Amino acid sequence: MTSFNITNINANGWLVLFNAPNTLCWIRIVLMFVSIQRFGQRNYLLFIIYHTVSGFLDSLDGILARNLNQISLVGRYFELILDSYAHFIMYACVGLLYPSYIVYFYIEIALELWSIMFDYHINRLPKSDLSWLHKTTFLSTTCSVSIYHHPNLRLLNWYGPDIFHTLLVLRYILINDSNKKLIRYIQRYITLNKIYLLIKITLLFTGFFSILRTSVTSCFLLDKLYRMARVK
Structure with missing residues (x-):
């Protein structure tokens, strides 16, 4: 082989x-x-x-x-x-x-783009010039402890936002299902009120981690830019 x-x-x-x-x-x-x-x-x-x-x-x-x-x-x-x-x-x-929340989602896109471009730029630099990148600061330490050093929180950080976004689309489908086909199918197994309650609770839980990931990503990026700015 x-x-x-x-x-x-x-x-x-x-x-x-x-x-x-x-x-x-x-x-x-x-x-x-x-x-x-x-x-x-x-x-x-x-x-x-x-x-x-x-x-x-x-x-x-x-x-x-x-x-x-x-x-x-x-x-x-x-x-x-x-x-x-x-x-x-x-x-x-x-x-x-969800047009009223479109700014938040486009902030997510911007953060991801900035992170990719930052990593691309860093990877092109000689390793001898990257000593500043590995120095810890209060901000980076706080962000790391909040999510990345705990395995369960790390898992929620990875998959929580994906579940959150998927449920938002599912919620939109249920609310705007003009033919009520999906609703009628679901009601064979569970009442609609319970479905809405379950979606609401899950959205609140996963939405928290989605916002947390956005905040932590922003802080990490700001911290990296701050350390880069201090390099002469």
């Missing part, structure tokens, strides 16, 4: 491009485009389904890459681009469904 190691520069490029984890990335690309198409057709339920499946594949490709020893540079590139692209799609679409 061919070993796809990130240091193996003699590996067959086509085999690496279409190995198991990267094939999942290609599937994710297709799913994202299809999800946008469904959103444009106002088929928001299929939009959620395709987007959720894409998110599931995002978790699976990393597991496959590690277990099959198929970690590659192109895989890391896919991971960065597709994760950001998936976030942009969800932020923009939810912002369109």
Whole structure:
């Protein structure tokens, strides 16, 4: 069996491009485009389904890459681009469904773009010039303790906002379901009042972590810019 190691520069490029984890990335690309198409057709339920499946594949490709020893540079590139692209799609679409909150979702997009560009700039600098980046400050320490040093909080930080955005779309579907098909189907198993209550509670819980992640990301970025500004 061919070993796809990130240091193996003699590996067959086509085999690496279409190995198991990267094939999942290609599937994710297709799913994202299809999800946008469904959103444009106002088929928001299929939009959620395709987007959720894409998110599931995002978790699976990393597991496959590690277990099959198929970690590659192109895989890391896919991971960065597709994760950001998936976030942009969800932020923009939810912002369109909830115009009164569109500023918040576009702030999310801006923060993600700034973080990507910052990391891109930093990665181009010699390591000898990055000593300032690894110095801790009160702000960075506080942010790290608040989320990243606790495994359960870290998990909620990763998946809480995704659940929050998905539930916002589901809530929109239920409120604006003119044919009431989805509502009638759900009412076979649970009353509508209980559904709304469950969605409301979950939105409040996951929304807190969504806002927390936005705040912490903003603080981390501000802290990095502050440390960069102090470099002569």
